[in-house]
Amino acid sequence: MKYIAYCRKSTDEKDKQVLSIDQQLAELTEFAKREKLEIVNFVVEAKTAKTPGREKFAEVLKLIERGVAHGILSWHPDRLARNSIDGGKIIYLLDIGKLHDLKFPTFWFDNTPQGKFMLNIAFGQSKYYVDNLSENVVRGMRYKVKNGIWPVRAPLGYFNEPKLRTIEVNHEKEKIVKKAFQLFAEGNKSFTDISNFLHKNGVARRNGKPVKLEFAKRMLSNRFYVGIMKYAGEYYEGKHKTFITRELFDKAQKEIGKILKPKQGKHNFAFCGLIKCRECGASITGEIHKKYYERTDRTADYIYYRCTKKIKPCSQKPITKDYLEEQIRLIAKSVSLPLEWEKEWQGLLSEDEKLESVSIDQNIGRLELELQQLDEKLNKLLDGYLEGVIESETYKTKKNELFEEKVKVQEDISRIKSEGSSWLEPFKEFTDSAFSVSKIARAKNTSQDLGNLAKTVGSNFFLENRLLSPIFKKGFDTLFSEFVPHANSAIPPSKFLSVDDEGLEPPTSSV
Numbered sequence: 001m002k003y004i005a006y007c008r009k010s011t012d013e014k015d016k017q018v019l020s021i022d023q024q025l026a027e028l029t030e031f032a033k034r035e036k037l038e039i040v041n042f043v044v045e046a047k048t049a050k051t052p053g054r055e056k057f058a059e060v061l062k063l064i065e066r067g068v069a070h071g072i073l074s075w076h077p078d079r080l081a082r083n084s085i086d087g088g089k090i091i092y093l094l095d096i097g098k099l100h101d102l103k104f105p106t107f108w109f110d111n112t113p114q115g116k117f118m119l120n121i122a123f124g125q126s127k128y129y130v131d132n133l134s135e136n137v138v139r140g141m142r143y144k145v146k147n148g149i150w151p152v153r154a155p156l157g158y159f160n161e162p163k164l165r166t167i168e169v170n171h172e173k174e175k176i177v178k179k180a181f182q183l184f185a186e187g188n189k190s191f192t193d194i195s196n197f198l199h200k201n202g203v204a205r206r207n208g209k210p211v212k213l214e215f216a217k218r219m220l221s222n223r224f225y226v227g228i229m230k231y232a233g234e235y236y237e238g239k240h241k242t243f244i245t246r247e248l249f250d251k252a253q254k255e256i257g258k259i260l261k262p263k264q265g266k267h268n269f270a271f272c273g274l275i276k277c278r279e280c281g282a283s284i285t286g287e288i289h290k291k292y293y294e295r296t297d298r299t300a301d302y303i304y305y306r307c308t309k310k311i312k313p314c315s316q317k318p319i320t321k322d323y324l325e326e327q328i329r330l331i332a333k334s335v336s337l338p339l340e341w342e343k344e345w346q347g348l349l350s351e352d353e354k355l356e357s358v359s360i361d362q363n364i365g366r367l368e369l370e371l372q373q374l375d376e377k378l379n380k381l382l383d384g385y386l387e388g389v390i391e392s393e394t395y396k397t398k399k400n401e402l403f404e405e406k407v408k409v410q411e412d413i414s415r416i417k418s419e420g421s422s423w424l425e426p427f428k429e430f431t432d433s434a435f436s437v438s439k440i441a442r443a444k445n446t447s448q449d450l451g452n453l454a455k456t457v458g459s460n461f462f463l464e465n466r467l468l469s470p471i472f473k474k475g476f477d478t479l480f481s482e483f484v485p486h487a488n489s490a491i492p493p494s495k496f497l498s499v500d501d502e503g504l505e506p507p508t509s510s511v
């Protein structure tokens with residue numbers, strides 16, 4: 001059967017719910033393709049349908065009367081008629097058999113008395129239908145997302161499968177996205193690097209330029225890639241296949257965190273942001289002094305650290321970089337492990353690891369049970385909501401809470417699976433760094449090494465009268481034995497004891 005496609009939008013039509021002419025044309029074309037409708041003529045009108053007397057509409061009716069086509073395709077009945085006269089003409093043509101069918105992407109019509117009745121209502125109350133329609137679209141999207149299907153445009157690496165209306169993996173793009181994640185997770189990559197990488201692989205903006213940095217950032221932090229969808233402020237579990245592992249995704253998030261953290265200072269002073277002035281509480285900052293030597297006609301750079309004195313007047317004097325570094329070495333030595341122990345410790349640790357693998361299984365079992373219980377809670381909550389016992393807002397809040405919890409437990413499981421237990425791995429890391437502290441403290445090193453060393457052992461450093469005193473991180477405080485920064489130091493040794501900020505637990509069987 002042949003159809004005439006009719007699109008209309010009048011200039012006085014402010015209704016945003018009505019698609020533009022272009023959009024109507026696109027939708028109708030797609031709809032015709034899907035439904036295998038043959039369109040013989042496209043008719044476009046830019047006049048209101050509230051009053052009769054539209055030229056193009058009259059043309060359509062004539063074509064139908066002459067038998068050029070037997071069907072009309074339009075976005076919605078209200079595009080055809082919004083007054084009883086035009087509506088009546090359509091119904092009349094149906095009655096006398098000149099018009100066999102009407103098709104609308106948004107309205108189901110069949111040529112029966114009931115169908116004509118519904119159509120009449122649609123002509124008469126089209127505004128009501130349009131309102132209802134947009135509500136139905138929103139409802140449809142919610143329904144989709146609740147069923148684990150992303151309701152809008154699929155992110156890079158996926159496509160919206162038109163027939164099944166699901167989200168499927170685009171295998172060609174999948175590789176590019178995965179590679180981009182891997183590249184970024186390696187570290188020291190910027191969003192620009194990723195944008196350029198995508199560009200090289202044919203992912204670009206419409207004008208052919210590399211995608212915006214915001215796009216790269218959004219892609220790399222999009223939890224859709226690990227199966228979690230956030231839609232209209234709510235979380236849902238996606239049914240789509242994932243190709244980015246949780247581990248890779250987490251690594252990428254860490255890198256994003258590093259990029260987004262504000263950088264300290266223009267110059268690369270290794271100890272900036274690490275030390276505070278004991279007298280006034282302000283930060284200690286680095287500074288380059290240029291000194292000119294007349295005799296040899298040379299200038300030399302000296303690095304000093306000094307109190308910024310930004311809080312209140314302060315009497316503290318600058319300290320040279322060398323003196324500061326020397327003290328950091330001393331501090332590091334005071335908490336380092338004798339290198340001779342390294343072998344023995346590693347042996348003990350590997351035994352602990354064996355024991356631990358048993359308890360890891362138990363831990364995972366417990367977490368999986370927790371997951372099950374959360375699922376049950378979510379189901380009960382949904383039941384309560386559907387039965388009307390729970391308010392929509394309460395439901396939403398509570399559901400997000402439970403979902404966040406669920407995500408956390410899932411993350412715990414995957415973390416334990418990839419990293420092992422909660423204490424053994426951090427403890428291993430700790431002993432490794434304690435041994436490496438010993439090595440670094442003994443060797444000649446760059447300021448950067450010493451800066452990192454300081455960050456490894458201490459959570460805070462204070463400077464007073466050019467003397468540095470640390471607050472050790474947990475673990476290192478137990479190693480701390482005899483470090484006294486200076487005989488006449490005003491700070492009692494108890495001040496060196498740690499704050500509980502690293503969550504390290506002492507080993508149970510190794511020490």
Ligand SMILES: [Zn+2]
Pocket residue numbers: 277278279280281282307308309314315316
């Ligand atoms: Zn100060």
